[in-house]
Amino acid sequence: MRSFSSPPASLASSSSQLAHSVVYFLMGEAAVEMVRNKQVVLKEYVVGAPKETDMEIRQGKASLRAPTGVEGAIVVKNLYLSCDPYMRGRMRDYSDSYIPPFQPGSVIEGFGVAKVVDSTNPNFCVGDYITGLTGWEEYSTIVRTEQVRKIEVFDVPLSYHVGLLGMTGFTAYVGFYEICAPKKGDYVFVSAASGAVGQLVGQLAKLHGCYVVGSAGSAQKVDLLKNKLGFDEAFNYKEEPDLTEALRSYFPKGIDIYFDNVGGAMLDTALLNMRVHGRVAVCGMVSQHAVSDPKGISNLYTLVMKRIRMEGFIQSDYLHLFPKFLPTIIDLYKQGRIVYIEDMNEGLENGPAAFVGLFTGNNMGKQVVCVSRE
Numbered sequence: 001m002r003s004f005s006s007p008p009a010s011l012a013s014s015s016s017q018l019a020h021s022v023v024y025f026l027m028g029e030a031a032v033e034m035v036r037n038k039q040v041v042l043k044e045y046v047v048g049a050p051k052e053t054d055m056e057i058r059q060g061k062a063s064l065r066a067p068t069g070v071e072g073a074i075v076v077k078n079l080y081l082s083c084d085p086y087m088r089g090r091m092r093d094y095s096d097s098y099i100p101p102f103q104p105g106s107v108i109e110g111f112g113v114a115k116v117v118d119s120t121n122p123n124f125c126v127g128d129y130i131t132g133l134t135g136w137e138e139y140s141t142i143v144r145t146e147q148v149r150k151i152e153v154f155d156v157p158l159s160y161h162v163g164l165l166g167m168t169g170f171t172a173y174v175g176f177y178e179i180c181a182p183k184k185g186d187y188v189f190v191s192a193a194s195g196a197v198g199q200l201v202g203q204l205a206k207l208h209g210c211y212v213v214g215s216a217g218s219a220q221k222v223d224l225l226k227n228k229l230g231f232d233e234a235f236n237y238k239e240e241p242d243l244t245e246a247l248r249s250y251f252p253k254g255i256d257i258y259f260d261n262v263g264g265a266m267l268d269t270a271l272l273n274m275r276v277h278g279r280v281a282v283c284g285m286v287s288q289h290a291v292s293d294p295k296g297i298s299n300l301y302t303l304v305m306k307r308i309r310m311e312g313f314i315q316s317d318y319l320h321l322f323p324k325f326l327p328t329i330i331d332l333y334k335q336g337r338i339v340y341i342e343d344m345n346e347g348l349e350n351g352p353a354a355f356v357g358l359f360t361g362n363n364m365g366k367q368v369v370c371v372s373r374e
């Protein structure tokens with residue numbers, strides 16, 4: 001795993017100069033440059049829907065030198081941080097997941113774009129831009145760099161590397177092509193369709209010659225889906241009195257592919273509307289994060305009756321496809337064949353609000369936090 005930069009408390013508190021942004025600590029013979037380091041810390045494990053008060057902003061300190069004696073570390077200045085629903089899963093005391101929980105009192109970890117300020121790693125030089133797992137803080141020391149990638153494409157905005165060209169774009173790509181087994185003419189339904197993953201799934205499905213309907217939680221998002229993202233139809237699920245009827249009206253012949261981002265009642269209802277040999281890609285269950293006692297899915301028998309394949313997946317199992325994904329999506333974007341909607345919050349201190357907003361539908365497109373532009 002990684003570690004984040006924080007000097008020993010005894011050393012840090014010995015300075016009386018913390019009003020300045022840069023201070024020097026004597027460590028043995030060498031003076032080590034320390035800077036103030038704003039951080040977002042998880043206070044306690046979260047119950048129910050995450051709240052801003054589950055996190056706090058802390059003023060820490062960071063060394064701008066890669067630690068000696070640790071091979072292959074980098075120190076980075078964080079520029080853009082990704083807000084992702086899966087991070088809610090790390091805010092509970094549950095270790096049986098594909099990724100370990102956060103530790104209360106520690107800096108939150110997530111995907112980001114950052115600039116290297118020091119390195120003992122031969123693969124990364126000072127001045128390189130990288131993307132990968134980093135800390136929700138101004139400066140991070142990354143000791144384990146397996147999940148860090150050097151950015152080599154600069155003719156798109158840097159922040160796109162945590163969205164369209166990063167984990168969420170890749171999720172849409174592998175989820176659609178590897179799990180959904182799409183065919184031209186398929187009827188495709190996408191939930192949370194205007195979000196980071198959903199917006200690309202819908203556009204890839206259109207490019208594949210499918211008929212695509214998306215659901216989203218506001219009239220503005222529905223408008224975006226139909227008029228900017230090219231979905232054939234879209235509806236506001238919050239205003240539908242009967243979801244089963246709604247899906248029947250949008251898919252009179254049934255659904256071939258359901259790309260499920262939300263779980264819960266929408267999944268149950270979609271199952272009732274599937275066609276024979278339909279595919280359900282279970283990407284995420286954002287509707288279930290705040291539910292302490294989730295209700296079961298009652299329409300599973302349709303899997304047998306309609307010979308449906310329903311499959312959960314995690315994008316990181318498909319990383320061997322990343323080298324194919326990146327140029328494909330860059331080309332589609334540059335040719336204007338796909339568009340990308342990003343929702344940027346300014347300032348690390350606004351990170352908790354941006355993250356919490358994912359669970360109330362506050363984000364319009366991929367939610368990113370800008371820590372610094374350079």
Ligand SMILES: NC(=O)c1ccc[n+]([C@@H]2O[C@H](COP(=O)([O-])OP(=O)(O)OC[C@H]3O[C@@H](n4cnc5c(N)ncnc54)[C@H](OP(=O)(O)O)[C@@H]3O)[C@@H](O)[C@H]2O)c1
Pocket residue numbers: 083084085086167168171192193194195196197198215216217218221261262282283284285286287288313314315316357358359360361362363365366367
């Ligand atoms: N399997 C993987 O490898 C993988 C990787 C990345 C993401 N995911 C999953 O993919 C899904 C989408 O992630 P994303 O990053 O693209 O997030 P996102 O869609 O950009 O943001 C979350 C959206 O979820 C919707 N939402 C929130 N609470 C909801 C509820 N109770 N019922 C229905 N919809 C709700 C909101 O949109 P509305 O306003 O439309 O309700 C909100 O904007 C999540 O479930 C996530 O966990 C999976």
